[in-house]
Amino acid sequence: KALAPDEISHLALDIGGTLIKLVYFSRNDSWSVDDKGAKSPKGDSPLRVSCSNLDYPILYGRIHFAKFETSKVNECLEFIRSKKLLHGGRWHHEAPVSDKNGIKATGGGAYKFADLFKENLGLNLDKEDEMDCLVGGANFLLKAVHHEAFTYMDGQKEFVQIDHNDLYPYLLVNIGSGVSMLKVDGDGKFERVSGTNVGGGTFWGLGRLLTKCKSFDELLQLSHQGNNRVIDMLVGDIYGGMDYSKFGLASTTIASSFGKAISENKELEDYRPEDVARSLLRMISNNIGQISYLNALRFGLKRIFFGGFFIRGHAYTMDTISVAVHFWSKGEAKAMFLRHEGFLGALGAFMSYEK
Numbered sequence: 322k323a324l325a326p327d328e329i330s331h332l333a334l335d336i337g338g339t340l341i342k343l344v345y346f347s348r349n350d351s352w353s354v355d356d357k358g359a360k361s362p363k364g365d366s367p368l369r370v371s372c373s374n375l376d377y378p379i380l381y382g383r384i385h386f387a388k389f390e391t392s393k394v395n396e397c398l399e400f401i402r403s404k405k406l407l408h409g410g411r412w413h414h415e416a417p418v419s420d421k422n423g424i425k426a427t428g429g430g431a432y433k434f435a436d437l438f439k440e441n442l443g444l445n446l447d448k449e450d451e452m453d454c455l456v457g458g459a460n461f462l463l464k465a466v467h468h469e470a471f472t473y474m475d476g477q478k479e480f481v482q483i484d485h486n487d488l489y490p491y492l493l494v495n496i497g498s499g500v501s502m503l504k505v506d507g508d509g510k511f512e513r514v515s516g517t518n519v520g521g522g523t524f525w526g527l528g529r530l531l532t533k534c535k536s537f538d539e540l541l542q543l544s545h546q547g548n549n550r551v552i553d554m555l556v557g558d559i560y561g562g563m564d565y566s567k568f569g570l571a572s573t574t575i576a577s578s579f580g581k582a583i584s585e586n587k588e589l590e591d592y593r594p595e596d597v598a599r600s601l602l603r604m605i606s607n608n609i610g611q612i613s614y615l616n617a618l619r620f621g622l623k624r625i626f627f628g629g630f631f632i633r634g635h636a637y638t639m640d641t642i643s644v645a646v647h648f649w650s651k652g653e654a655k656a657m658f659l660r661h662e663g664f665l666g667a668l669g670a671f672m673s674y675e676k
């Protein structure tokens with residue numbers, strides 16, 4: 322039987338340092354999502370899942386996605402309150418409803434906000450480990466969802482169909498507020514091999530300080546209009562417009578991020594915020610691309626999947642990461658992106674209902 326429009330089930334949360342990601346399930350096919358905030362990642366239709374894949378028996382319907390700023394957790398509470406949550410978070414024909422008022426939650430906020438959810442909604446947050454969830458979400462997307470993974474180079478997006486038997490091992494790089502790098506060897510088989518504190522939170526925080534932007538989207542938009550060559554010191558700036566060809570460094574290679582913002586003839590106001598935003602995005606994406614490559618090299622991994630809300634399907638970000646991986650690996654390793662990039666943890670928590 323189809324659920325009524327406000328009836329949802331299997332609600333799962335990933336409460337991160339910056340954003341709360343929410344995933345839930347509905348069976349009503351005629352339901353179009355128009356609630357504020359209740360959008361799939363790119364604002365297109367919800368993920369329709371009807372695969373009879375035995376690994377994922379709960380999936381016959383639609384998975385919906387929503388996100389909220391963690392600092393505005395009340396908006397998330399309000400959103401959940403407006404929905405009719407069947408059997409707490411869980412909807413299943415046969416399953417006994419023992420943990421009636423529990424919903425799966427991951428991320429640090431599952432601990433930090435546990436009391437808030439209990440007091441406001443009477444919901445227990447059933448905590449799942451965030452790395453387990455990241456990997457669970459990524460494996461689910463890579464195995465069960467068509468047209469999920471893609472490469473992005475020189476403005477060209479190309480979907481890659483992954484052979485299930487040839488998925489592992491791979492490096493998963495999740496770029497959230499901070500960055501985690503995981504070597505994934507199978508379902509539930511992984512190791513956190515590295516990470517970096519220079520991540521999405523750094524881009525947004527530093528970007529805000531430098532440009533006075535009011536929102537992340539504004540900063541991203543600004544970076545789109547900028548030119549980093551005004552701010553970054555290029556090899557050509559040092560070599561009089563020439564390449565440093567002995568070591569394969571083109572004149573356009575960045576020698577020093579922000580290295581040109583030191584001119585004594587320029588006032589600080591002469592540096593345009595759009596150029597600053599672009600340099601910053603380039604610096605952070607490049608750095609993450611390089612560290613990812615080094616970790617892929619450590620373990621002989623050829624494929625690197627990038628997730629996390631930092632990416633936002635932004636062309637320049639993906640291009641920079643891809644070029645960094647390509648450049649450092651001399652074409653040996655490939656950067657790949659995921660359509661549901663920001664929802665890996667939330668999807669992993671969602672999938673854990675079936676455990």
Ligand code: ADP
Pocket residue numbers: 336337338339340341390428496497498499520521522523524525537538629630631632633663
């Ligand atoms: P976390 O779990 O740490 O919150 P996410 O995967 O949600 O990590 O990514 C958070 C990062 O995503 C931010 O640091 C920022 O770079 C980027 N981001 C994308 N969209 C937004 C947004 N609307 N508001 C704030 N940050 C955003």
